[in-house]
Amino acid sequence: xxxxxxxxxxxxSRAWLALVGTSQLLPAALDAQLQADSGITHFEFMALSALNxxxxxxxxxxxxxxxxxxxxxxxxxxxxxxxxxxxxxxxxCPGDARASNIRLTRxxxxxxxxxxxxxxxxxxxxxxxxxxxxQLEALAEALEPVLEALADDPRFPWARGGxxxxxxxxxAG
Amino acid sequence: xxxxxxxxxxxxSRAWLALVGTSQLLPAALDAQLQADSGITHFEFMALSALNxxxxxxxxxxxxxxxxxxxxxxxxxxxxxxxxxxxxxxxxCPGDARASNIRLTRxxxxxxxxxxxxxxxxxxxxxxxxxxxxQLEALAEALEPVLEALADDPRFPWARGGxxxxxxxxxAG
DNA sequence: TAGCGTTACTTGCCACGGCAACCAAGTACC
DNA sequence: GGTACTTGGTTGCCGTGGCAAGTAACGCTA
Numbered sequence: 001x002x003x004x005x006x007x008x009x010x011x012x013s014r015a016w017l018a019l020v021g022t023s024q025l026l027p028a029a030l031d032a033q034l035q036a037d038s039g040i041t042h043f044e045f046m047a048l049s050a051l052n053x054x055x056x057x058x059x060x061x062x063x064x065x066x067x068x069x070x071x072x073x074x075x076x077x078x079x080x081x082x083x084x085x086x087x088x089x090x091x092x093c094p095g096d097a098r099a100s101n102i103r104l105t106r107x108x109x110x111x112x113x114x115x116x117x118x119x120x121x122x123x124x125x126x127x128x129x130x131x132x133x134x135q136l137e138a139l140a141e142a143l144e145p146v147l148e149a150l151a152d153d154p155r156f157p158w159a160r161g162g163x164x165x166x167x168x169x170x171x172a173g
Numbered sequence: 174x175x176x177x178x179x180x181x182x183x184x185x186s187r188a189w190l191a192l193v194g195t196s197q198l199l200p201a202a203l204d205a206q207l208q209a210d211s212g213i214t215h216f217e218f219m220a221l222s223a224l225n226x227x228x229x230x231x232x233x234x235x236x237x238x239x240x241x242x243x244x245x246x247x248x249x250x251x252x253x254x255x256x257x258x259x260x261x262x263x264x265x266c267p268g269d270a271r272a273s274n275i276r277l278t279r280x281x282x283x284x285x286x287x288x289x290x291x292x293x294x295x296x297x298x299x300x301x302x303x304x305x306x307x308q309l310e311a312l313a314e315a316l317e318p319v320l321e322a323l324a325d326d327p328r329f330p331w332a333r334g335g336x337x338x339x340x341x342x343x344x345a346g
Numbered sequence: 347t348a349g350c351g352t353t354a355c356t357t358g359c360c361a362c363g364g365c366a367a368c369c370a371a372g373t374a375c376c
Numbered sequence: 377g378g379t380a381c382t383t384g385g386t387t388g389c390c391g392t393g394g395c396a397a398g399t400a401a402c403g404c405t406a
Contacts, residue, residue, distance in 0.1 A: 011306060024242045097400080146304075269383095364392105
């Protein structure tokens with residue numbers, strides 16, 4: 001297993017450093033804005049968004065976990081916190097008493113809609129607004145296979161198949 | 174401040190979802206590999222790499238913080254942990270008794286070099302190996318301005334100017 | 347219907363990171 | 377030279393996430 005791995009050339013290195021740096025700063029920036037703007041984390045925002053675009057505003061816990069790239073314990077705790085704040089509710093799943101459905105409440109929807117404009121503004125200001133249309137295409141073309149690879153790698157079982165299914169942001173609100 | 178923010182079109186949305194997803198999964202994947210391979214986190218890896226390419230294998234605490242996109246408290250704690258494991262040492266800074274220099278120890282260098290092949294292999298397998306040369310160029314061109322914007326945004330004071338200075342990975346070992 | 351393995355979560359314990367408060371050393375001003 | 381302000385770094389407390397263990401329901405076999 002000590003196969004020789006070639007070092008990075010210039011283009012590789014630049015792309016990698018930019019990607020790693022972005023992965024470091026972006027989540028913190030998103031959290032900061034959403035937290036300040038409406039008291040939710042970016043992860044909560046993603047969860048609320050996913051619920052908002054689901055039929056009946058409801059998803060199975062494990063479905064929601066996949067859609068948000070989260071482990072089940074993490075999601076469980078986050079849902080408990082959001083439930084305590086009245087943003088979502090757990091409803092028993094008819095037909096399977098082990099499972100539970102997470103439902104977006106009216107207040108949860110309000111919080112999401114409240115957060116949305118600031119979120120979109122930030123995303124546009126920091127990311128998509130800085131890129132031309134072809135650059136956006138190229139970015140998507142480049143990162144989609146990467147995302148898929150990460151999501152499908154058996155070494156990282158957290159978000160199995162999350163890439164394929166996570167077609168849910170509030171980007172189409 | 175309630176200026177109307179346009180929704181995302183298809184290219185924007187794809188690029189954004191891919192970027193956010195990647196930012197979610199990539200750090201966890203890097204941590205998992207490095208942790209398993211040599212017992213360090215990706216953040217520690219970055220810190221060790223930065224020290225490794227510094228003159229005298231030494232950097233001021235706050236310099237290292239900038240280069241790793243870290244807050245000072247975070248870095249301080251991580252350094253304490255690494256110091257306890259013998260990977261780095263704190264040496265008083267001549268000329269300014271408040272500051273301290275962080276120095277990579279021999280063991281720290283060993284840990285870094287031990288981690289490096291697996292890390293490069295993972296990066297290649299999941300990311301750069303999946304992209305063509307033009308795609309790598311495009312990725313770098315797209316993300317560099319984003320990174321710079323994030324690092325320079327006064328709303329996110331954590332890593333002021335980190336983008337410009339963080340030309341240090343172990344990519345050139 | 348009893349028992350066994352599996353699935354769908356939930357909980358406990360621990361490690362890590364953020365913020366705010368703190369301390370110590372430098373600097374400015376008089 | 378003393379007093380105020382700033383800079384560089386560390387510490388305490390708390391919130392959050394991971395992993396491993398626990399629990400409850402399902403489903404298959406006999």
